Amino acid sequence: MIHLHPGWVVAVLVVATFPLIYYLLAIFAALVFAREAQAPPLPAFEPPVSILKPVHGVDFASYENYASFCTQDYPEYEILFAVNEERDPAVSVVTRLIANYPLRQITLLVGAEYFGANQKVNNLARLTREAKHEVLALSDGDVRVGPQYLRNVVAPLRDDNVGAVTSFYRGIVQNNLYAELEAVGAASDFFAGVLMAAWTEGVKFTLGAAVATTKTWVQRIGGFESIAAFLADDYEIGYRVAQSGGRVVLSPETVLTMYPAQTPGGFWQHQLRWARTVRLCRPASYAALLFTQGLPWVVAAASLAPSREIAASYLLAYLIMRLAMAWLVGVSVVGDEVLCRRLWLVPLWDAIHFVVWAASFASNHVVWGSVEYVIDRGRMKPAAP
Numbered sequence: 001m002i003h004l005h006p007g008w009v010v011a012v013l014v015v016a017t018f019p020l021i022y023y024l025l026a027i028f029a030a031l032v033f034a035r036e037a038q039a040p041p042l043p044a045f046e047p048p049v050s051i052l053k054p055v056h057g058v059d060f061a062s063y064e065n066y067a068s069f070c071t072q073d074y075p076e077y078e079i080l081f082a083v084n085e086e087r088d089p090a091v092s093v094v095t096r097l098i099a100n101y102p103l104r105q106i107t108l109l110v111g112a113e114y115f116g117a118n119q120k121v122n123n124l125a126r127l128t129r130e131a132k133h134e135v136l137a138l139s140d141g142d143v144r145v146g147p148q149y150l151r152n153v154v155a156p157l158r159d160d161n162v163g164a165v166t167s168f169y170r171g172i173v174q175n176n177l178y179a180e181l182e183a184v185g186a187a188s189d190f191f192a193g194v195l196m197a198a199w200t201e202g203v204k205f206t207l208g209a210a211v212a213t214t215k216t217w218v219q220r221i222g223g224f225e226s227i228a229a230f231l232a233d234d235y236e237i238g239y240r241v242a243q244s245g246g247r248v249v250l251s252p253e254t255v256l257t258m259y260p261a262q263t264p265g266g267f268w269q270h271q272l273r274w275a276r277t278v279r280l281c282r283p284a285s286y287a288a289l290l291f292t293q294g295l296p297w298v299v300a301a302a303s304l305a306p307s308r309e310i311a312a313s314y315l316l317a318y319l320i321m322r323l324a325m326a327w328l329v330g331v332s333v334v335g336d337e338v339l340c341r342r343l344w345l346v347p348l349w350d351a352i353h354f355v356v357w358a359a360s361f362a363s364n365h366v367v368w369g370s371v372e373y374v375i376d377r378g379r380m381k382p383a384a385p
Helices: 006-015 017-037 062-071 090-100 119-130 149-158 177-200 215-220 233-243 264-281 283-292 294-304 308-333 337-341 343-359
Strands: 049-054 077-083 105-110 135-139 162-173 210-214 247-259 365-368 371-376 379-382
Touching: 006 017, 006 294, 017 177, 017 247, 017 283, 017 294, 017 308, 049 062, 049 119, 049 149, 062 077, 062 090, 077 090, 077 119, 090 105, 105 119, 119 233, 135 149, 149 162, 149 210, 149 247, 162 177, 162 215, 162 233, 162 337, 177 247, 177 264, 177 308, 177 337, 177 343, 210 215, 210 233, 233 247, 233 264, 264 283, 264 343, 264 365, 264 371, 294 308, 294 343, 308 337, 308 343, 337 343
Parallel strands: 049 077, 049 135, 077 105, 162 247
Antiparallel strands: 135 210, 162 210, 365 371, 371 379
16 A cells, blocks of 8 residues: 555545546436437428538448448438549549449539648538538548438427537447447547536537538538638537537437557557547546546555555446446447447556546647647647648
8 A cells, every 4th residue: 555644545535536426427417318319209300401421531331331321211312422632542432332322312522622721621611512402411431320310310400499410429340459449438438428518518519420400500600611720620510509509419319430440559649639639629628537537546546545445445436337337328328339349448448548638738739640730729730831
């Protein structure tokens, strides 16, 4: 045991209970969301929809992902893809899709006017201008959906006060530890924070995998052109909708997203970019995440505890409550099969996440693709010419 002044020992033992309380509250938030998700379905609302898909490169399941949008149980919609350049590997996948679904309205656009360093948002701006319909469904290239996706995410837009609808995502992973860790982290940790935010303050952000909105609301928030310099475009969409008086709805319709195999360095850079993005968007709440991280606190409490029994009780409480929260949020609510199979990775994720959290304060630089950017008030600028 480590020996410190008794006052410090008591302080650590008390603070170490904070994450355990957070786990209990997150479990309650998940139960509230699950109960609300059982509400009777909304009346049919099926306006024509433009599906907007800015894509870059391909992954291990790109064709299957794209094809899932061609088999929607929905009366009228179009699909618009946008790539940065003609030589992008996604072009051949979209071309194949058009050939295999000749009755579906599919358009491929190449290039977009430059409004900021976030090329995905530049493409969204062009896609929105080209879209035929008022209702827009945005999704990343690595997203796959079920046949009822459009019907379920468009329904809340029947209320003109709803400015955006966003969805959880569950993982499909390649056989790779780092891909599995990323999926486990999202399902067991990040989504718990989303549910807590939804329960305590309402949703004031969107999740980037999939968002439904309208041209009217896009115009109200200044158009996609106004957020093209921002790294966290998904956060900005929801935040600006909320600031403009609109509601952001967290849909029970969950989508699938791909987690490709990663190297240790790639995994680290991706996690660091994600962490710094969140920190720069919500600095106060991000700093407060320290008190939601159970593993470092219970290890400290166990090291300082006056007896082995107390030390063991902290460690056991962490394991039981953390895994219970992970299961209820990630498996019961989100339906993530990776977490269901790899629940034992949760403590390892927690250890890595704490290191990433601490490292995220070192600078405002992130690496995206092969370019290093500096983030200044949410906007991204190349760190060097």
